[in-house]
Amino acid sequence: MKLYELTITEARKGLQEKKFSSRELTSACLERMKAIEPKVHAFVTFTEEQALEQAQKADFLIESGDVRPLLGVPISIKDNFCTNGVRTTASSNVLRNFVPPYDATVVRRVTEAGAISLGKTNMDAFAHGSSTEASDFGPTRNPWNIERLPGGSSGGAAASVAADEAIAAVGSETAGSIRQPAAWCGVVGLKPTYGRVSRYGVIAMASSLDSPGPITKSVEDAALMLEVLAGHDPMDATTSPLPPKAYRKLLKEKRENLTIGISDDYFNGVDPEIVAAVQKSLQEFERLGHKVKKIKLFDPQYAIAVYTILQRSEVSSNLARYDGIRYGFGREAFGEEAQRRIMLGTYSLSAGYYDAYYAKAQKVRTLIVEDFAKAFEEVDVVIGPTSPSTALPVGSSKDHPMFGEISDVLVEPSTIAGLPGISMCCGFSSELLPISMQIIGPYFIEDLILNLAYQYEQVTDWSNRKPNL
Amino acid sequence: MSNDIATTAYELVIGLEVHVELSTASKMFCRCSSDYFGQEPNTHTCPVCLGLPGALPVPNAKAIEGCIMIGLALNCEIALFSQFDRKHYYYPDLPKGYQISQYQHPFCAKGYIMLSNDKKIRIRRVHMEEDTGKLMHQDLDGRAVSLIDFNRSGVPLVEIVTEPDFENAEQVKEYLQKLQQIIRYLGVAAANPDKGEMRFEPNISVRKPGQTSLPDYKVEVKNINSFSFVERAINYELKRQSSILERGETPIQETRGWDEKRHITLGQRTKEEAMDYRYFPEPDIPPFQWQPEQIDALRKTLPELADAKKARFIQSYHITDYDAELLTRERGLADFFEETVKVGQQQGVEPKTIANVIINKKVDIDTTVPAELIKDIVVSRKIEAIDETALQAIVSEAITSNPKAVEDYKKGKTNAVMFLVGACMRQLKGKATPERVKELLVARLDAM
Numbered sequence: 001m002k003l004y005e006l007t008i009t010e011a012r013k014g015l016q017e018k019k020f021s022s023r024e025l026t027s028a029c030l031e032r033m034k035a036i037e038p039k040v041h042a043f044v045t046f047t048e049e050q051a052l053e054q055a056q057k058a059d060f061l062i063e064s065g066d067v068r069p070l071l072g073v074p075i076s077i078k079d080n081f082c083t084n085g086v087r088t089t090a091s092s093n094v095l096r097n098f099v100p101p102y103d104a105t106v107v108r109r110v111t112e113a114g115a116i117s118l119g120k121t122n123m124d125a126f127a128h129g130s131s132t133e134a135s136d137f138g139p140t141r142n143p144w145n146i147e148r149l150p151g152g153s154s155g156g157a158a159a160s161v162a163a164d165e166a167i168a169a170v171g172s173e174t175a176g177s178i179r180q181p182a183a184w185c186g187v188v189g190l191k192p193t194y195g196r197v198s199r200y201g202v203i204a205m206a207s208s209l210d211s212p213g214p215i216t217k218s219v220e221d222a223a224l225m226l227e228v229l230a231g232h233d234p235m236d237a238t239t240s241p242l243p244p245k246a247y248r249k250l251l252k253e254k255r256e257n258l259t260i261g262i263s264d265d266y267f268n269g270v271d272p273e274i275v276a277a278v279q280k281s282l283q284e285f286e287r288l289g290h291k292v293k294k295i296k297l298f299d300p301q302y303a304i305a306v307y308t309i310l311q312r313s314e315v316s317s318n319l320a321r322y323d324g325i326r327y328g329f330g331r332e333a334f335g336e337e338a339q340r341r342i343m344l345g346t347y348s349l350s351a352g353y354y355d356a357y358y359a360k361a362q363k364v365r366t367l368i369v370e371d372f373a374k375a376f377e378e379v380d381v382v383i384g385p386t387s388p389s390t391a392l393p394v395g396s397s398k399d400h401p402m403f404g405e406i407s408d409v410l411v412e413p414s415t416i417a418g419l420p421g422i423s424m425c426c427g428f429s430s431e432l433l434p435i436s437m438q439i440i441g442p443y444f445i446e447d448l449i450l451n452l453a454y455q456y457e458q459v460t461d462w463s464n465r466k467p468n469l
Numbered sequence: 470m471s472n473d474i475a476t477t478a479y480e481l482v483i484g485l486e487v488h489v490e491l492s493t494a495s496k497m498f499c500r501c502s503s504d505y506f507g508q509e510p511n512t513h514t515c516p517v518c519l520g521l522p523g524a525l526p527v528p529n530a531k532a533i534e535g536c537i538m539i540g541l542a543l544n545c546e547i548a549l550f551s552q553f554d555r556k557h558y559y560y561p562d563l564p565k566g567y568q569i570s571q572y573q574h575p576f577c578a579k580g581y582i583m584l585s586n587d588k589k590i591r592i593r594r595v596h597m598e599e600d601t602g603k604l605m606h607q608d609l610d611g612r613a614v615s616l617i618d619f620n621r622s623g624v625p626l627v628e629i630v631t632e633p634d635f636e637n638a639e640q641v642k643e644y645l646q647k648l649q650q651i652i653r654y655l656g657v658a659a660a661n662p663d664k665g666e667m668r669f670e671p672n673i674s675v676r677k678p679g680q681t682s683l684p685d686y687k688v689e690v691k692n693i694n695s696f697s698f699v700e701r702a703i704n705y706e707l708k709r710q711s712s713i714l715e716r717g718e719t720p721i722q723e724t725r726g727w728d729e730k731r732h733i734t735l736g737q738r739t740k741e742e743a744m745d746y747r748y749f750p751e752p753d754i755p756p757f758q759w760q761p762e763q764i765d766a767l768r769k770t771l772p773e774l775a776d777a778k779k780a781r782f783i784q785s786y787h788i789t790d791y792d793a794e795l796l797t798r799e800r801g802l803a804d805f806f807e808e809t810v811k812v813g814q815q816q817g818v819e820p821k822t823i824a825n826v827i828i829n830k831k832v833d834i835d836t837t838v839p840a841e842l843i844k845d846i847v848v849s850r851k852i853e854a855i856d857e858t859a860l861q862a863i864v865s866e867a868i869t870s871n872p873k874a875v876e877d878y879k880k881g882k883t884n885a886v887m888f889l890v891g892a893c894m895r896q897l898k899g900k901a902t903p904e905r906v907k908e909l910l911v912a913r914l915d916a917m
Contacts, residue, residue, distance in 0.1 A: 082516075082523045095522065102516050104523055201516075201523040208752035237527045237754050314752060317555055320566020321520050325617075349557075349747035358749055 003028035004164045005466070008073050008221040011167055015062055015072045022062065022072030025167075026055035026116050029074040033118065033165045036469055039146050042160040044079050044137050045087050045120040054116045061114065069228055071114030076166035078157045079120035080127055081107050081212070082201040086117075090203045091135040092125040093333040094322045104201020105233045106170055106212050113228040118166055121156030126319065127172065127205040128337045129153055130180055130404035131397035136335055139394060142185060143467040144433055148391035151181030151407070153205075157215050158185040163469060168225060169215040174205045175307055175415035176387075176408030178213050179423035179438055183386035186425040186434025186465070188453070189215045190222040191411075193444050194418035195240045197226075198233035206314040207238075209307075209415055218463060219424065219454040223247035226446060242444055250447040251454045258290045258452065261379030263297040266410055270388045277427030277435040278385050281456065285383075288455050293379055298371045302364060303412040304405045309348050309361035310416070316345025340401060369417045372442075381449055382440040384410055386423040390433035414440045422449045425462040434462075479675040479711045482684060483635035483703060486670040487648060489627045489658050490600060491535045496623040497599040498526030498569065505620035506664055510605075518623035520564030525753050528553070532625035533576065533597060533757075535657035537767055539627055540577025540595040542651050542774060547764045551576050552756035553597075556746045561617055562602035570598035570628075572748040574756070582651075583776075584643050591632040600624040627658075633672065633683060638703040641671065645696050650775050654800045662695050669693045673706040675714065686722040690734050693727045702727050705734055778803055786810060786820035795828055802827075802834055809839035818846050819904060850905065860901055864909050867892040878914050886910050 003025050006014065014020050030048055037043060051074060058072035077083065080090045082100035084107075089095045103111070111117070124134035132140040132155025140155045142148035143163035150159040154171030158181035161169045171178045173191040182189025190213045197212045204210060214225030230244035262282065267275050282292050319342055324330030334342070348357035375382060387407055397403040405412070414421050420441055427435040441449040457463055496503045499517035516524035540547055554572040575596035582590045602622040606615050629648065635641050649667060652660045660667045670691050674684035688710065690702045710720045725734040750756070773781070775797045782793040782803075797803045806827060810820045826832065826846060867889045868875055877885035886907060893906045 080523075082521075088522070090522070098522065100516075100521065100523070102521070102524075199523075200525050203522040206752075235527060236525050238525075238752075313749060317557060317567055317747075317749070320557060320559070321522070321564060323559055323561075323566055325561050326564075346747065349749050351745045351747075354747075354749070 002032075002164070004032040004167075006167060007217045008070065008168050008224055009218065011073050012069075012071070016067065018062075022055040022058040022116065023052065025072065026051050026074045026118075029118055029165060029167065032163075036143075036163050036165055039469065040141050040143055040159050040163050040165070041138060042121055042140050042150075042156040042163065042165060043076065043119045044089060044091055044122045044135075044156070047086055047117055047119045050086070051116050051118050058114055058116065066114070068112075068114040069224055070110055072116065073114070073167050074116040074118050075110065076118050076121045076157060076160040076169045077107060077110075078123055078154050078169070078171045080123060080172060080203040080205075081120075081170060082203070083107055083117070083120065086120065088120065088203070089137075090126050091123045091137055092335065092338070093136040094329050094331075095203075095327055096136070097328050100201075102201065105198035105235055106229055107201065109228055110170060121154070121160050121169060121171075123156055124153040124337070124404075125335050126203065126315075126338055127153040127174060127177055128315070128335075128341055128404075129397060130176060130407045131392075132156060132181070133394070133397045134335060134337050141394065142391045142433075143469055144186060144391065145431070147394055148433065149184065149394055149396060151184035151387070151391065152404075153177040153181075154189075154215060155181045158182050158187055158189065161185070161187045161215050161217060162467060164466070168217070168221055170212065170225075170229075171215045172202055172210060172212045173415070174209045174211075174311065176404075176411040178211075178215060179386050179411050179421060180408055182215050182423045183436030183438075184391040184434065186436065186462070186467075187215055187217060188219055188222050188463070189213070189423045190226060190446070190450070191415070191421050192226060192230065192446055193240070193420045195238050196244070196420070196444065196446065197229045198231075198236040198239050200233055200235035204314075204318040206311040207318060208314060209311065209418075219422075219450060219457045220248065220251060222422065223251045223450045223454075226450075230446075240444065245447050247447055247450055251450055253451065255448065255451045255455070256289045258380040258448075259378070260285055260290055260292045261295040261375055261382040262292060262384065263295050263382065265297060265299045266384035270385050270410075271390065271429075273429045274385045274388070274390065274435050278383070278437045281426040281437055282383065284456060284459060285452070288459065290452075295375050295378055295382070297375055297382070298368060298413065300409045300413050303368060303416055304409055306361045306364045306368065307412045307416055308344075308405055309357050310365065312341050312345035313348050313358050314345070315341045316343075316349065337401070365416050368413055372414070372417045372419060376442045380441070381452060382414075383437055384440075386410060386436040386438040390429045390431065390435060411438065419443060420446045420449060422453050424453050424457065425465075426456070426460070427462065428465070478677070479707070479714060480678050481635070481637055481703065481707055482633050482674050482676060483641060484633035484672040484687075485631045485635065485641060485644065486672070487629045487645070488668040488670075489539070489629065489652055489660055490666045491532050491625040491627060491658050492666075493529055493531045493535065493625055495529060497529050497532055497597070497625040498623055501623065503624045505624060508620050510616070510618035510620060513620040514622070518564075519619055520566075520622075526569055526751075528754055529625060534767065535625070535655070536576050536595060536597040536627045537764070538655050538657055538771065539629070539652060540580060541764075541768050541771055542655055543577070543580035543582060543592050543595060543629070545577035545580030545592060545595055547577050547759070548574055549759045549761065549764075550574060550756060551759070553751040553754045554748045555751050556598075556748055558744055558746060560601070561615065562604050562622070564602065564619065564622060568598060568601065569751055569754070571596035573750075582644055582647055584640055584647070588640060590634045590640070590644050593630045593632050595627060595629050598626050598628060600626045633687075638700040641703060642696055642700055645669070645699065650798065654772055654774050656772075656800075665694065669699045671699060671703055673703055673710070674720070675707060675710045686720055688720060688722070688734075689724045691724060691726050691737070692729075694729075698727060698729060701732055702734055705732065709734070772800070775800075775803075782806075786824070788821055788824045792824045792828060796824060805834040805839065809842050812839045812843045813846070816843050816847055818843055822846060822902070822904065850902075856900065860897070860906075860909065863893050863896045864906070864913060866896070867910070868913060875914065875917070879917070886914065
């Protein structure tokens with residue numbers, strides 16, 4: 001097994017047991033990047049020198065007995081997280097020369113946990129999209145088939161992990177931006193509860209929805225990453241004061257006889273191969289001693305309308321600061337998608353339209369929150385497909401302004417409600433593309449969905465498969 | 470002048486928006502120092518108040534407390550549910566493209582201030598927002614440039630909005646003086662208009678006397694930084710609008726700017742160009758849900774305000790309305806007076822004497838301690854004591870040459886002693902206080 005193929009858990013073990021150094025591990029990842037990047041294009045900025053320096057420091061710390069959770073582990077960071085002294089563009093021309101003078105809280109946390117940053121990963125510009133085709137720096141390709149899209153907006157992050165360039169990745173989700181690319185790239189993507197992980201320093205897309213989270217090779221890695229990322233941040237007033245849990249420890253506790261909810265509307269219009277794979281997974285859960293129960297959730301189609309209004313409104317506000325006076329580029333540098341969203345959001349917040357659009361969408365949002373609350377009185381978690389399709393061909397998002405909303409239809413309701421969800425591989429299509437399911441849980445119960453995902457991972461071997469690059 | 474004829478034929482309807490910068494140590498949504506006055510440009514800044522990508526606002530609890538204290542002092546209802554909203558507009562000194570303000574749910578609403586003659590000015594709302602940066606238009610290497618200083622960006626601002634209850638500029642001036650006094654008494658802001666810590670935007674319209682409905686237009690005047698300019702701007706608008714109405718036209722609804730050199734207002738923006746601020750709830754800051762106990766606890770920390778203090782001074786210290794008014798104008802002076810009274814009590818010095826000394830001698834309360842002032846008063850009395858014999862002689866003379874007054878006093882008309890005091894004072898020519906002379910006279914008369 002190559003060093004770059006390791007999970008965080010495996011890499012940590014090897015590092016602590018002195019089987020290899022962080023410098024060796026980091027170099028292995030950097031070489032892998034050199035070989036793979038021309039095909040995949042997961043990164044927009046490389047921080048090779050900084051990575052090797054950090055690796056050297058990590059080796060010194062390991063030598064002195066330091067055991068912090070990510071010590072010496074090379075990871076990638078999505079380019080919407082501000083990194084002090086390292087260019088941060090959100091893959092947009094508007095910020096193509098922007099070098100932040102500060103670190104996002106999440107960046108500070110992974111750095112303090114000892115992680116090595118390999119570079120910044122590609123995304124749809126300002127996270128507007130679900131394909132990574134809307135990047136101003138060119139699309140990222142899916143490692144399983146480079147004629148396919150990786151999904152988005154954290155497409156670079158998911159591809160960097162699936163292609164074994166990075167051991168793990170930090171991504172962010174507004175609606176699907178972690179889970180959908182993780183699904184299309186066959187890796188684990190965890191979207192924590194809104195407010196569980198700090199947004200400070202994350203270039204805002206839709207502030208009331210944005211949730212940073214990990215993309216990893218295994219469920220255990222996701223639990224470890226969440227331990228590092230989660231917690232109250234005095235710099236983000238929307239973070240929860242609830243203390244984070246010992247997710248890794250809780251992962252291995254025996255949770256039996258859980259009730260899994262499924263809603264028919266989450267299987268409508270979904271690729272039959274995906275439906276079949278998810279149904280097979282549900283049988284697996286039954287074999288593990290859990291019950292599957294049919295429930296009725298709102299048709300996810302409603303969530304599309306709500307999400308579109310709220311997100312466009314917040315986008316139009318959040319992008320107002322790029323007024324052409326600072327950062328070097330004017331508003332004409334916004335791509336087509338950003339321009340469209342700004343116009344729609346400006347409209348829905350305008351006098352005379354606010355009540356019909358924004359205010360109404362907020363009301364429906366409350367109904368969706370209540371709908372899930374009701375469901376969680378009956379069931380412990382909800383399981384369904386993550387995406388209605390497997391990875392679509394490069395070029396699919398072009399001329400489809402609602403591409404993202406349609407491909408994220410199954411993650412939008414839980415996003416609007418602010419619930420946590422995890423996506424993991426549960427099969428492969430006839431075209432050898434990953435198929436993924438998602439497990440959605442109640443607020444701040446990340447430990448439960450991680451535990452179930454871990455149980456499934458232990459009895460299946462989907463996550464051991466590697467793309468042939 | 471035709472203007473003068475016109476003005477008497479119309480009456481003013483004025484509402485007022487006042488912005489006050491709070492003097493908290495840090496800014497509204499970050500930890501930068503809010504003390505920007507006279508500082509090197511862009512030295513009190515951070516990602517938050519520069520509005521950098523990814524930065525988030527965290528509200529300053531002390532500032533919110535200050536805003537609610539102002540609301541309480543202005544007799545407002547304090548909303549138990551409150552939130553911040555984003556107010557969007559483009560201007561180079563506004564780094565986020567929106568200002569964090571309050572729209573639907575301000576912290577305080579429905580208060581009032583009582584002016585003299587029982588004129589009530591209703592307060593519509595008191596809300597919290599952030600200040601903007603400052604533009605500096607100047608010459609740089611021969612080029613005319615506009616530079617931005619973000620030191621002021623994010624400084625806490627409280628906006629106090631009245632109903633259109635003012636009928637003239639004098640009422641506006643009295644209101645502003647009272648408001649400034651209340652805010653200074655609370656200690657939440659310095660409120661110096663010349664430093665931009667207090668800014669005024671009157672909404673002015675005029676109507677025929679007897680008309681009870683509001684005029685169907687109003688003119689907002691901006692950029693005013695002194696009480697007297699507010700007065701001038703109002704009176705200027707009265708003339709300008711009256712003459713328009715006199716011509717049979719209606720003034721247009723617009724925003725005008727005060728030109729402080731020419732003392733006139735100039736049109737800036739008409740109703741058609743009015744901005745749509747696209748307010749919506751600030752998603753970066755969770756709404757506030759206060760418990761009634763929290764508000765009550767704040768209410769208990771409210772200091773005694775000028776009006777109450779003045780009434781108490783008259784009641785407990787037997788000083789004149791005029792003296793009490795002067796002594797309570799500023800909280801520092803009132804506190805100094807009371808402390809001095811306390812010290813004076815032990816030395817037998819009357820509050821009235823202390824009030825006289827403080828007011829007439831213009832005592833500098835920053836450099837004088839109360840005990841010192843009392844010592845000075847006592848010493849000045851001892852100087853009189855040296856001349857005791859002369860004083861006693863004058864008192865004796867007054868008694869012997871005014872038998873009628875003495876007789877009256879003996880009959881129980883104690884006021885008659887004042888006649889004798891007057892007689893003595895004429896001889897003394899200010900060498901002793903009337904209180905002292907009265908003391909001596911009463912002692913002698915009572916012994917007779």
